[in-house]
Each structure stands twice: as structure tokens, then as C-alpha cells.
Amino acid sequence: MARRARTWFPGAKYHITSRGIRKQPLFYDDPDRRKYLGMLLETKERYSFNIHAYCLMSNHIHLQLETTKIPPGPIIKYLHSKYARYFNLKYDFSGHVFEKRYFHDIIDSPEHELDLSRYIHRNPLSAGMVESLETYPWSSYRAYMLNEHNPLVTKEQILSYFPEPMREHYLEFLMQKENYGSKEMERLYGLECL
Numbered sequence: 617m618a619r620r621a622r623t624w625f626p627g628a629k630y631h632i633t634s635r636g637i638r639k640q641p642l643f644y645d646d647p648d649r650r651k652y653l654g655m656l657l658e659t660k661e662r663y664s665f666n667i668h669a670y671c672l673m674s675n676h677i678h679l680q681l682e683t684t685k686i687p688p689g690p691i692i693k694y695l696h697s698k699y700a701r702y703f704n705l706k707y708d709f710s711g712h713v714f715e716k717r718y719f720h721d722i723i724d725s726p727e728h729e730l731d732l733s734r735y736i737h738r739n740p741l742s743a744g745m746v747e748s749l750e751t752y753p754w755s756s757y758r759a760y761m762l763n764e765h766n767p768l769v770t771k772e773q774i775l776s777y778f779p780e781p782m783r784e785h786y787l788e789f790l791m792q793k794e795n796y797g798s799k800e801m802e803r804l805y806g807l808e809c810l
Contacts, residue, residue, distance in 0.1 A: 666681070
């Protein structure tokens with residue numbers, strides 16, 4: 617049976633998620649996370665897209681991605697094939713690293729875009745991995761809130777929804793728990809925060 621075509625148009629924005637096969641970890645250590653982010657930057661330079669938010673959890677990833685000229689399929693295929701080769705070689709594994717095809721949800725409104733950004737950035741906090749988001753280095757949160765240089769992230773779109781001082785207003789928004797809640801997101805995407 618043929619796969620259903622995915623919706624795409626130039627400028628389409630997505631929530632991309634992908635999980636380790638059998639819910640296994642995708643990252644065993646910080647070098648693995650650095651390698652994935654380095655490969656993500658290489659992929660971004662190759663295919664030209666924007667990342668508005670991201671978060672690496674232990675067994676899954678979240679990308680808030682805006683396409684330009686290429687649909688997300690070739691982008692994620694290139695990135696995850698490259699990472700799977702690295703991962704299998706490093707740990708002397710074979711076979712699939714990622715479970716199924718990646719999941720994507722098209723972002724269809726500014727509200728959806730903002731709720732998703734909040735959900736992605738709050739993921740480590742919601743999962744009980746950290747008590748403060750500033751201490752989690754594997755998301756785009758620090759680029760937004762601490763103004764750390766991060767060549768992966770395009771912050772202007774998300775911050776443009778807030779009045780000056782934009783970062784402070786975005787932080788207030790992030791700290792509100794009344795969003796398209798994490799339980800609903802987990803149900804939608806089949807992800808447990810591990």
C-alpha cells in the first residue's frame with residue numbers, strides 16, 4: 617500500500633517529532649547530542665530551512681521547522697540517516713535507530729505556533745528532567761532567554777508576536793501552564809517524556 621502524500625508548500629511550518637526504535641534512547645551521552653545538533657546544522661546549511669525551536673529528549677526529538685524550497689521529507693531523511701550511521705557505528709549496533717517515519721503536524725495558526733514553541737521549550741521541565749530550563753543545554757530555550765548564540769535557531773518569528781521587551785514577555789508566556797497541554801501533545805504524538 618502506497619504511503620499517503622504529506623502536505624507541503626514553500627514556507628510551510630511543522631512540528632516534527634521522531635522517537636528511538638522501541639522507545640530506546642537516541643542519545644546516550646552529551647557527545648551524541650552534540651553530534652546530532654552538528655548534523656542538524658549541516659543539514660540546515662545543505663537544504664536551507666529555519667528552525668524556530670528544538671529540544672532533544674533522551675528518546676525523542678522535537679523540531680519546529682519552517683521549510684523554504686525543500687519539503688521536510690528529504691531534510692529529515694538526510695539528517696536521520698546520517699545520525700543512524702554514526703549511532704550504529706559508535707555503539708556497534710545495526711538496523712533502525714528511529715521508529716517508523718518521522719511524525720509531522722503542520723502549523724496552521726499563530727496560536728498553534730506559539731503553543732508549540734512553549735511545549736517544546738517546556739518539555740524537559742514537564743518531564744521532570746530539570747527544575748530550571750536555563751540548566752538544560754539541549755534545546756533552543758537558552759538562545760531565546762539567555763540570548764546565547766545558536767546558529768540553528770531563528771528567533772525573530774516567535775518573538776515578533778510579543779511587545780517590547782519581547783524576551784521578557786515570551787518568558788512570561790512560557791511559564792504559563794495553560795497551553796495546548798503536554799498531556800494532549802503526548803497523546804497526539806505518542807511520545808512519553810523520557
